[in-house]
Amino acid sequence: MEDLRLLIVDDVEDNRLVLNAICRKMEGFEIKEAVDGIDAIAVCEAWHPHIILMDVMMPNMDGFEASKVIKARFPETIIIVVTAVIDPQMEAHMAAIGVSAYLHKPINKELIRFKLQNFGAFLRSKDGIHTKLSAKEALNPFSSDVRHFKTIFDISDAEGMMDFGVWVLSRCEERKSRSSSKVDPMIELFYELMRQGTRNEEHVSIIIEESFEEIFMTMKLDKPIVLNPKMQELADDLQSHCIIRQNFACVRLNNGRDDLNPTPSVDVIEKAPSSKKEELEKKLPEVVEPTAVVLPLSEIVADKEVRTIDQNEQGMLRQSFIDKTSAVDYVQEIGGDVLDEIRDLESLDEEWIEKIHALEEEPNIENIRSFADGVLGVYVRAINNLFEFTALAYALSSLGTFMKEHADAIINDPKKLKMLVMLTEHLGSDLTSWREHIFSLQDAADIHYLDSSFFSSCMQIEQIVGNKEIETDEDNDMEFF
Structure with missing residues (x-):
């Protein structure tokens, strides 16, 4: 059998990039991508993938409807659902139409490779390859x-x-x-x-x-x-x-x-x-x-505080708080080059303070871009190599984009500028602590112990600078750890 054809279906480009980065390191797989259910069906018609990694919540056509069509037309295709949504009823419906497996976010790269290799070897054995x-x-x-x-x-x-x-x-x-x-x-x-x-x-x-x-x-x-x-x-x-x-x-x-x-x-x-x-x-x-x-749950996660956020942010947060992993175990798993790149971020600590103070003293578009691209952008590029922290990379990237899009509001309102400086200083302090306790001291019992602080700071900046209120929905509270 030639290389197995693997289709990654997700409407979020960052999610596709993460999955592609994980899967392309495995031998014997050829990979293509689709951006929603309709696109996935079209790719299946032309390419006939062996295995599909299928997101659920997508525009135009969701993963459930797309899976029904694909399994009806190509019953031998193996569909693995990749989602942050934990819904037993939906999983039962997916199983009824022939979905083979589930992967819950945050993505465990070892588990996803294990399942793909598992199904790959199974398909090869059906094709008469019994090595x-x-x-x-x-x-x-x-x-x-x-x-x-x-x-x-x-x-x-x-x-x-x-x-x-x-x-x-x-x-x-x-x-x-x-x-x-x-x-x-x-x-x-x-x-x-x-x-x-x-x-x-x-x-x-x-x-x-x-x-x-x-x-x-x-x-x-x-x-x-x-x-x-x-x-x-x-x-x-x-x-x-x-x-x-x-x-x-x-x-x-x-x-x-x-x-x-x-x-x-x-x-x-x-x-x-x-x-x-x-x-x-x-x-x-x-x-x-x-x-x-x-x-007991009290021994696995720290004390919680509850804050309601929108659906997109809920999705990102749900990618971060399922598995507890100690810093020692985590550092042992990642490669030396990645670890060196994260530790090199220490040089940004002073630059972070310098650039944000320069913005406070001279509020202009150039200084906003200098901080967003020259500091936040460097962090995002480094953290993007850590699959377990895609939500953090997303938050920092979104913050940089938000600051550039609302440059006029920041420049022309001294109160907003002062609050922005205070919150970004707090965020920088949290990032320094995050690096030290996970990658240097390695004494963190859970590598996601500061995720809530990162998201809280980013959302407060958007709320204050953008004059937005975070909607309250008591039935859909998201818990921060």
Whole structure:
């Protein structure tokens, strides 16, 4: 098979750039882009992509409608939805029309590459290419493609996890499993558990058992599982198809209906009449308590303050506050060149103050452009290399554009100018602290601990200088961490 054709669909150019930058580093993929659902359909008609990364909220035609048309015309095309919106009902509708997987923003570049390589290897296996995915050799001397009634995967890295994912996709296709909506969250849950286990240098294994009607997959680790919010969300999505206890997680996939004698959850048992509880409890597997350790939310995020903002800003903020990542872990993951470029921003600290004070003393268009392009623009170019901080780059870029567009208002109103200077000084101080605590001291428990301050400062500048009020909608409050 030649290179797989990958289509990226998103109406926001920055989002397409980020996805393209992630995907082009993988071998075996040819990439094209589309700006909305109508454009995506047109590209599909002419180019026939194998895999589509599909945004949901787009003008002209949204991702849901476009996916319906594409799956009807090209049922073999794999669609992976990439969205900041977390809506179980929408996800159920997407699964019903044939969407294969979901990726929630902020984009985890390792996870997106894992899923793309997973589906890519699956497509190649359907095309008759059964080359071994990993470099590990089989134990027996007769065959490298072994399938037993009980299959065991020993997982030590993402490569081994990909082998498992491809096996599951192929097996479910062979058996025509109707639990397709459960396959993607199951693989993603196991991927997150694998990362936790291998990071702690644990032995991770997956044991697969099959009956005529079901496939049971059990992941075992050396130590008790600690569920972070992302894992808990995936486990909740799987509902009664998933059981997590102590140091193992088990997921079942049905070949028949998803509701065929499902294992009852604890909530189902507790809500049942007393006459039924004993019967339901017998269906639960014998397991050793306690259950997996679930970290309380107070230990995962800092105290919150609530502020209502518009939909576009909500979308950007939702890209920043899903996963908690320590500065130590984050710095270890990024490349040395990127780290050096961020640390070089230290030279901008004095220039930031000098240029903003020059604007205060001589308010003119030239000084506004000098700060917007010569300081904010340099920050944006450096931060654009950090996929996890695309929202921050967006905020700074928008601030620079806003200042240039409202130059006359800033120049002609001393009160607005004074407030602008004060807020930008505060923003510069936050950026200095952000650099120090994440990239130098590396003592931040969560790399996104200052995101709310950045957005708050930028929005206050727009509100004050642009004479705009941020609309209040009590039903759609966005929480800042």
